Amino acid sequence: MSYEIDPQYLLDTLHECVEVESPVGYYPEIHAWLRETLAEMGYEMTVDNKATAYVRVPGRDSSKTVCIGAHLDTIGLVVRGFNDDGTLRVRQLGGINYASIEGETCLVHCRDGRTVAGQVICNHHSVHVWAETKTDARTEDTMSVSLIADVSCPDDARALGVTEGAIIGIDPHFESFDNGYVVSRHIDDKAAVAALLDTLRWLKETGEAPAYDTLFAFPIYEEIGHGASWVPSEVSEYVACDITLIGPDYAGSDEHSVGVICSDAKGPYDWDLTNTLIACAEKACTEGRWNTQVCFHYSTDANGAYVHTNDLRAAAFGMACLNTHGRERCHMDAIVETEKLARAYVMGEGR
Numbered sequence: 001m002s003y004e005i006d007p008q009y010l011l012d013t014l015h016e017c018v019e020v021e022s023p024v025g026y027y028p029e030i031h032a033w034l035r036e037t038l039a040e041m042g043y044e045m046t047v048d049n050k051a052t053a054y055v056r057v058p059g060r061d062s063s064k065t066v067c068i069g070a071h072l073d074t075i076g077l078v079v080r081g082f083n084d085d086g087t088l089r090v091r092q093l094g095g096i097n098y099a100s101i102e103g104e105t106c107l108v109h110c111r112d113g114r115t116v117a118g119q120v121i122c123n124h125h126s127v128h129v130w131a132e133t134k135t136d137a138r139t140e141d142t143m144s145v146s147l148i149a150d151v152s153c154p155d156d157a158r159a160l161g162v163t164e165g166a167i168i169g170i171d172p173h174f175e176s177f178d179n180g181y182v183v184s185r186h187i188d189d190k191a192a193v194a195a196l197l198d199t200l201r202w203l204k205e206t207g208e209a210p211a212y213d214t215l216f217a218f219p220i221y222e223e224i225g226h227g228a229s230w231v232p233s234e235v236s237e238y239v240a241c242d243i244t245l246i247g248p249d250y251a252g253s254d255e256h257s258v259g260v261i262c263s264d265a266k267g268p269y270d271w272d273l274t275n276t277l278i279a280c281a282e283k284a285c286t287e288g289r290w291n292t293q294v295c296f297h298y299s300t301d302a303n304g305a306y307v308h309t310n311d312l313r314a315a316a317f318g319m320a321c322l323n324t325h326g327r328e329r330c331h332m333d334a335i336v337e338t339e340k341l342a343r344a345y346v347m348g349e350g351r
């Protein structure tokens with residue numbers, strides 16, 4: 001089956017979604033946005049105890065339940081303490097590349113509900129002051145968050161509501177270009193969220209039914225490895241829609257393409273289910289715009305679900321991104337191809 005995808009809807013949804021704060025474990029804002037977005041389409045969102053959001057869509061065949069997921073969480077930081085000058089000492093939430101966030105603005109989500117703007121800085125922050133500014137390794141111990149406020153000691157920061165355990169989201173810094181490229185933080189995994197939302201919209205508008213009862217899942221702990229560590233017991237397969245990679249060992253992958261992940265840092269995905277995704281790509285995707293990958297410093301919620309002893313088959317696919325966990329770069333082509341593959345899987349092609 002060939003699928004017509006509207007790249008403008010995907011771009012608009014990605015932009016909207018990426019602007020909603022959702023660093024690992026901080027779900028209030030993204031859940032509110034997702035619930036409203038789904039309600040406008042005519043869907044009801046449910047949430048389990050570990051804050052994974054779901055939409056259930058009845059299938060043509062109810063003999064099994066399959067799950068396709070895109071994680072809502074993005075990499076972020078958590079406040080662990082204060083330096084004497086009132087800047088914040090932080091720990092990473094997910095695989096932060098500190099060099100890539102230097103100078104970026106951020107929002108500190110305080111436990112009392114207040115939000116304070118900040119900026120990620122090197123402790124030796126100015127080239128005109130320290131020679132080490134140019135040579136320091138960028139790590140958790142050489143970098144801090146400086147609040148954008150009149151703060152000169154820990155008590156000043158605490159007076160704004162900041163405490164140990166406040167969670168920090170990095171500004172998405174979204175830019176789109178007329179030629180279809182998008183540069184933004186958190187394309188991982190907001191582009192996949194957009195693709196699944198558009199698939200849900202398409203199902204509702206056309207009245208098409210998935211092949212099997214299908215749970216669309218939106219976890220909030222993927223970046224630290226346990227987003228899908230629990231899935232409802234009726235789920236027999238979990239397919240993660242997440243970024244794929246560009247570089248040496250990723251032949252044929254670029255920002256226009258979707259990748260099917262055959263194996264990752266945790267090992268291989270399910271043989272049959274991965275072959276189903278490959279067959280879906282052959283049927284639904286543009287020739288030359290899909291590939292298979294072995295992802296090294298990488299894993300997804302699907303293999304996470306499997307490793308955490310759920311009795312299910314795992315597989316994964318998604319749009320290729322450059323500069324991952326930095327200001328990521330993708331092209332709308334890759335998100336379109338990703339949605340084609342998602343629709344084909346949901347509709348039961350390739351089996």
Ligand SMILES: [Zn+2]
Nearest residue numbers: 188189242243
């Ligand atoms: Zn991801």
